Amino acid sequence: MNNEPSYSVEREFDLPLEILWAAWTDPDALRVWYHGVGMTSVPGSVQSDATVGGAWSVAIDVPELGFVSYFYGEYTAVVDQAGLERTMFYTQSVDEFNAKDMTVEHHNIRIEFEAKDFRSWVKYSQFGELPESEALQAQAGIESYFDSLSNYLTF
Numbered sequence: 001m002n003n004e005p006s007y008s009v010e011r012e013f014d015l016p017l018e019i020l021w022a023a024w025t026d027p028d029a030l031r032v033w034y035h036g037v038g039m040t041s042v043p044g045s046v047q048s049d050a051t052v053g054g055a056w057s058v059a060i061d062v063p064e065l066g067f068v069s070y071f072y073g074e075y076t077a078v079v080d081q082a083g084l085e086r087t088m089f090y091t092q093s094v095d096e097f098n099a100k101d102m103t104v105e106h107h108n109i110r111i112e113f114e115a116k117d118f119r120s121w122v123k124y125s126q127f128g129e130l131p132e133s134e135a136l137q138a139q140a141g142i143e144s145y146f147d148s149l150s151n152y153l154t155f
Contacts, residue, residue: 036144
């Protein structure tokens with residue numbers, strides 16, 4: 001993996017690390033929050049087997065733009081309550097999403113976690129070729145995901 005990410009987003013939360021970790025690894029939790037604010041996950045699309053070689057996937061309805069974003073991949077590293085690394089494939093085709101071809105171009109994602117006294121911290125970084133304008137869009141999207149995560153964690 002290239003050492004320099006295309007972008008990163010990080011936040012701290014007033015809760016134990018175990019809760020933050022579960023929000024990122026449990027498929028039921030991901031179904032609720034893993035999308036931008038004002039969006040929803042497509043029923044039946046969320047999968048998360050947070051083990052090395054385990055699959056993850058989510059389809060996100062983007063009503064404002066009139067399409068569905070499909071993401072999928074596999075976990076390549078899992079260190080309990082410390083870090084996740086995974087491949088990320090993207091398509092707007094339901095057929096490609098259902099096929100989940102792991103040989104096409106993809107990006108790598110690193111999600112780092114840390115306990116900080118009574119708080120917890122998470123950092124999401126995307127690696128791979130991404131034009132600067134697309135990196136800025138992706139970063140804004142993940143900022144919105146983090147807003148959704150915050151809403152989920154403070155309900």
